[in-house]
Amino acid sequence: MNYPVWYVPTFGGGVLIALVAIIHVFVSHFAVGGGLYLVMTEWKGIREQDQSIIVFVQKHTKFFLLLTMVFGGLTGVAIWFIISLIHPAATSLLIHTFVFGWAAEWVFFLVEIVALFIYFYTFGRMDDHTHQTIGWIYFGAAWMSLFLINGIIDFMLTPGTWLANHNFWDGFFNPTFWPSLFFRSFMSFMLAGCYGFITATFLEAGQTRHKMIRYSGIWALISLALSVPAGWWYISVLPEKARGLVGGVSPTIARAATVAAVSLAVLTGVVILLILLNPKKARTRVLTVIVMVAAMGYMGAFEWTREAARRPYVINDVMYSNGILKEEVEQITQKGFLKTAKWVQNIEVTKDNQLEAGRELFLHQCFACHTVGGFNNDIIGRTKNMSYGAMQKYLATIHEKRYFMPPLVGNVAELKALAAYIAAGLHKKPLTEDAVAVGDRGKNLFDNNCAPCHAAGVLKPKMAGWSKEKIRTSLDILPALNPAMPDYSAPTADKNAMSGYLHSLNNIGSAAAPPKEQGAALFEDNCAPCHGFDVLKPKVSGWSKAKIRAALDKLSALNPGMPDYTGAAAEKDSLADYMVKQAGGAK
Amino acid sequence: MNPASLIPTADTLTAHWGWFQFLLMLTFPLHLFAMNAMLGTALSAFICHVLPERPYRELSHELSKALPFMVAFTINLGVAPLLFVNVLYGHLLYTSTVLMGLFWLAVVPLLIIAYYLAYIYDFSYIKLGSLAVYVVLAVLLLLMSVGFIFSNNMTMMISPASWLRWFATPDGTLLNLADPALLPRYLHIMTGSLAVGGLCVALYSSTVLKLDSSLVKAGTRLGMQLFTWLTALQVLVGTWFLLTLPGEVMKRFMGNNMFSTGLLVTGILLAVATIITGYKRKVMATLLLTIPLIYVMSFIRDSVRTGYLVPYFDMTKVPANMQWSPLVFFLMTLVLGLVVIVWMLSKLPVFRKS
16 A cells, blocks of 8 residues: 555466565575584595595585575575565564674675685685684574574564564564574585585485485485474464464465475485485486475475464564554545555545446555465455355455455445446456346346346247256357357356246246355355355265265364354354255255 | 555564664665676676687686676675665555566576576586677676566665556556666666676786786786776766756755765766776776775665655654674674674684685
8 A cells, every 4th residue: 555566467466576586495404504514524525534425515516606695695686675575564564673783694604605606716726724713603504594584584474572562673583483493403514415416416426325315315415304393483473363374274285284294205205215215326316306296295385384374464563564653554444545554546445436446445455365267366266156245255355364364454435436347347247236136147247247248138039938947057068159258167056046037037927047056155154255155066076965064163163264153043053055056955 | 646655554673773773784785786796707708708818718707706606695695685675665566566476486596597597608618609609698697687677676675656556557567767876776786887897807807816916917907907997887877867857856966965965976986096006907906996995885875865855754753672692692693693603714724824
């Protein structure tokens, strides 16, 4: 609201941030752990007076320099660039709060560059002791960079007592600082071992290759083992809400947890395989690729979880993902969002500008996380089952129903405008407050979806003699009937309503279709926002009405991500009736 | 719509604004030095490929070894001033960044490609053969295109009137091309950079490469010629830039603001002096005059920004909530970091021999 929005409907900001962040994290942690790996391995070579190890370290340093300094350094800049594009308000808050932390990190970055250049270019041209010292300085500076960034990143998840006093150090040494620092350090050492495989598999001498693969494997395995309890510690200090999200309330975290578990298992297995079965004569590049993919999966899942665990905030308890400050919500709601926001053209919602005002509300309150017909969190897919009325009800309690969604901040007219934009602007659905009668609803749907190309009067003779079922079936296969016609991708209830209307054109009297049953309306309002019946059907197929009815009493126990149904018992009965009928289950 | 109503609210500072201004003006010229050396090295290496004499071929090989260092330090030394600009002008900068998001993000891949090409040019110089000239030319053009993107952002952030275009084009594809000062400003900084870069090549040749007299001669001649001619050209480009500035901003340098006018006069005098020493190929004297010249130019640039923002923003009015300990922590880190860097450099074989 304070800033303009970079509108790229297909990609959306979240995907770009995730892409850049995961790549950067994968390289930048290597830049830390790899520093220790280099000096320790060089020391091993010096101690064992094994020149082949020194040659390996020199080769590995070149790879390390090209990967971490160029790619790692610039993807770090890229993260800064992209977060300031997608979350300018949050970036500004972080920069202003921790400017001297970032500035100190820049000093360590400078020391890193100088040290790494000297370390690389003076192999064999400097005495061992000084060369090792330069290596240790590199590692110290790189780890200090991690130390500083770790404090700022974790502040976003657990701001702790900073919320009360805005003190730099309280924000920096926040509740997740230490567990995260340990976890990240072990991860960085683990990655160093994994990257060691890459250089090692390119070594020509079989004996050295065998030795360095085993050495890297042990290095990775020990670090990996230590990272697991550190990760557990990290989760255990999360605040209750975040722990709930990590525990399964957030569907994206549930997916990330699966990726982490699979990656961890694969990583452990393949690394052990590399240590035990590493052949002296053959190269093991395929296994190395698997190691890298699994390590990236493990690391990426952690980062994804950390990002998702602070939702609906970008800075926990301070600023929502859409840049609205928590402390300003009440004031904005009173005044109206559009009157408070800077980058809008519609200051007040009117009948004429409703859709345009709704679009502006979408841009400033939803687009930070939702693409429009794009790759991630597509708003069109997520809302396809909702009517205008259902959308309004959903938006009114969106944060209460699904904690990880920020509340809609605005007055009633703004809420309606946003609902109108999504329902009519994106889905071309009718803007009727509540489509009670199936016949009326069908006409509205027809007017919105079909009438632009063919009037009802033209269609009427073509459908003479058609049964309602035939019309209903044809709505599922429109492109097959005529390739010029787009597919009608609407919920089943909408198709039913429209076929009722179309049938009534040639069968006067049948238009007075029975009012939509209560169960269907309740389902649409309460369940469809998250899962259409087509998704639910296979899950409840064969369930008795009693089983469905019982499940409605304990939704959150079935899935921590689902809110409990708070309606009356009679409503639940109707809902169970409807569902069992739709699913074709036993009464 | 009044463009001023679009300006986001600036966040509270954690130290007096003067600290950030001081740190910005201290670190930005350091970035300029590195950036100038980088561009000058790339340009000189390119010219060396075109010149037929043998020492120039060898000089380009020597410059290829220096180029990756220059890129690394330009990027690193750019981080600090960009950080302090974020603090002082973040609300303006982020806005223009969103408007040109696509181009702004393009900076990263452009730099990554340029950086890797610089390493290919260095590590595979011999192997590249006749392709080397194209590689270094690509590096130069890529780096100059990054400069153009920066010029757009730095001018768009101080021109809220241009921000209204976002309502029609919110997809991050806006540039500040309609600003008449954009092109002369960009050319002004590029001409200056390439000139100072030439001086750096002369310095590099006469110090690091001093064991080979033919290289010293070739490098000093090429570098100082580049410096002198480009600085002379700069007088014209600079005048053009001055004349395209909005009236009120231009008048700051014409007597309306004594400090800014004094800066411009000092800058012109220093530039004329460097042209003379440059013409006489006196490397150290030119360098000693150029260092203050770059600082003066940085202050002039800052005054232009302040002039543009007079109707919109006054950094002295941004609220501050002073927290000393993080500032002290940073200053201590900086001192410690510099001590460690000096110690490490002192251990380099090249310095130990001397």
